[in-house]
Amino acid sequence: MANAPMFARAMGLTTRLALYCLVSLALMVVDSRFDALTTLKRASTGVIYPVQGFLAKPFDFLSEAANFFTVHGKIMRDNRRLILDSQIYAMRLQGYDALKRENAQLRKLLNLPYPAGTRPLAAEIVRIQPDPFDRRVIVNKGEADGVEAGRPVVDATGLVGQVTRVYADSSEVSLLTSKEQAAPVQDQRNGLRLIVSGTGSGDQLEVRYVDMHVDVKPGDILVTSGIDAVYPLGIPVARVLQVDPPHQTPFARVVCAPIGEIGQHRHVLILNRANPSQPSGAHK
Amino acid sequence: MNADKPLVPQGPELLDPASTRLVVVSLVLAYLANLLPWPDGIHWLVPDFSLMVLLYWCIHAPHRANLSLAMALGLLADATVGGLMGQHALTYTLAAYAALSLRRRLANFHLSGRALHLLPIFFGQQLLNLLLGLAFHLPDVDWRYLVAGVAAGLFWIPIAHLLDGLTGWTNKMHIEPADNRASARAQIKSQNGARGSK
Numbered sequence: 001m002a003n004a005p006m007f008a009r010a011m012g013l014t015t016r017l018a019l020y021c022l023v024s025l026a027l028m029v030v031d032s033r034f035d036a037l038t039t040l041k042r043a044s045t046g047v048i049y050p051v052q053g054f055l056a057k058p059f060d061f062l063s064e065a066a067n068f069f070t071v072h073g074k075i076m077r078d079n080r081r082l083i084l085d086s087q088i089y090a091m092r093l094q095g096y097d098a099l100k101r102e103n104a105q106l107r108k109l110l111n112l113p114y115p116a117g118t119r120p121l122a123a124e125i126v127r128i129q130p131d132p133f134d135r136r137v138i139v140n141k142g143e144a145d146g147v148e149a150g151r152p153v154v155d156a157t158g159l160v161g162q163v164t165r166v167y168a169d170s171s172e173v174s175l176l177t178s179k180e181q182a183a184p185v186q187d188q189r190n191g192l193r194l195i196v197s198g199t200g201s202g203d204q205l206e207v208r209y210v211d212m213h214v215d216v217k218p219g220d221i222l223v224t225s226g227i228d229a230v231y232p233l234g235i236p237v238a239r240v241l242q243v244d245p246p247h248q249t250p251f252a253r254v255v256c257a258p259i260g261e262i263g264q265h266r267h268v269l270i271l272n273r274a275n276p277s278q279p280s281g282a283h284k
Numbered sequence: 285m286n287a288d289k290p291l292v293p294q295g296p297e298l299l300d301p302a303s304t305r306l307v308v309v310s311l312v313l314a315y316l317a318n319l320l321p322w323p324d325g326i327h328w329l330v331p332d333f334s335l336m337v338l339l340y341w342c343i344h345a346p347h348r349a350n351l352s353l354a355m356a357l358g359l360l361a362d363a364t365v366g367g368l369m370g371q372h373a374l375t376y377t378l379a380a381y382a383a384l385s386l387r388r389r390l391a392n393f394h395l396s397g398r399a400l401h402l403l404p405i406f407f408g409q410q411l412l413n414l415l416l417g418l419a420f421h422l423p424d425v426d427w428r429y430l431v432a433g434v435a436a437g438l439f440w441i442p443i444a445h446l447l448d449g450l451t452g453w454t455n456k457m458h459i460e461p462a463d464n465r466a467s468a469r470a471q472i473k474s475q476n477g478a479r480g481s482k
Contacts, residue, residue: 013384016351020377024358027370032420037369044363048319056321130327131367132429133417165366172366179424200424
């Protein structure tokens with residue numbers, strides 16, 4: 001009686017379990033080794049995303065209603081601050097046109113190509129993927145808006161991450177703090193080229209495998225070097241916090257804090273490729 | 285045909301079979317609960333509602349909730365998270381297998397006893413999930429997600445209480461203490477006696 005099946009069915013429970021386990025494992029191997037299931041994932045996201053948006057609606061409405069009563073004062077304050085800011089920026093911008101012309105001429109002199117022109121596209125973070133393995137967010141701009149996989153994502157302060165998967169009208173951004181992400185950077189102080197990578201922690205980046213005598217000091221600003229043709233030149237990436245001396249390895253490790261306010265804002269900018277017919281920097 | 289295969293489902297589900305509609309509706313609601321916009325900071329704390337309801341039905345309606353359903357729900361969860369395909373499918377199937385194997389034993393326990401049995405299953409499912417991620421070289425493992433397994437064990441109690449109420453499932457197989465049984469027998473006898481005298 002010990003081996004008697006619990007209820008009438010063609011296959012024993014254990015046999016079924018073994019079969020399903022094999023199928024699942026095969027799926028996992030196929031998914032991780034080959035990129036075969038991407039279309040399936042895209043299709044499923046197309047179905048699930050609207051449902052999620054619909055579910056979020058009442059909560060969005062509630063939070064908006066709650067905001068309504070406090071937002072007026074905030075707008076007044078912001079407005080006052082923005083007027084001040086705009087005056088400061090207008091002052092700073094006065095020299096900008098001249099600098100731009102001079103820069104263009106210097107580039108021509110050096111015979112360097114223009115950095116890949118970019119067209120910023122504002123996007124809103126609609127969801128944080130609840131994934132224990134990766135730091136990813138979903139933004140509300142996708143293929144329909146011309147987003148391509150691999151484009152850099154920035155906010156007002158610095159680099160945030162990179163578009164890793166594009167869906168029909170949303171896309172997935174891997175944050176810079178994700179362990180798999182890396183960006184080629186340059187020390188602003190001395191032009192030293194490094195590669196900064198995420199650590200998986202929300203507020204820490206690191207430069208691995210640097211020479212033990214490297215000239216990097218706490219407080220240095222690292223900006224993108226533009227060498228990889230993915231990230232354009234000069235986006236602030238990280239501020240150096242400390243340089244750990246070599247410990248059981250021949251390399252030092254530089255610990256930095258990201259400058260972009262990763263995971264603090266709802267809006268980011270995707271730096272799309274500018275239309276090739278438009279010369280970069282043509283906007284006034 | 286297997287000779288010792290029971291012809292009809294046995295045990296509590298024979299007394300109160302759960303309707304297919306209730307099973308489907310509860311599973312859909314649980315899936316939608318997973319999709320709700322939970323606050324960003326507490327994703328690792330939110331239990332997997334689909335799995336909780338699935339395991340409830342594995343125990344209380346095994347003729348409806350079987351390994352195939354677990355596999356299908358797991359694939360759905362994989363498609364939702366957008367991670368590794370087959371990862372949740374495997375862990376859901378194993379959890380459902382554990383629940384189905386424990387089913388006979390669990391029917392004799394009250395709510396908290398059942399939850400206590402399920403706690404290691406929920407925790408193990410979450411742990412296996414993370415280990416599979418490690419094995420297949422997903423970038424980074426956030427071990428805080430193990431808490432979700434424990435949370436699932438705790439939140440299973442109110443959910444099971446609700447579903448018990450909806451199905452009318454009571455612990456009929458529970459063996460009562462001897463004196464209770466004697467008094468119950470006396471009550472039945474007195475009722476029979478009253479009917480006989482009419």
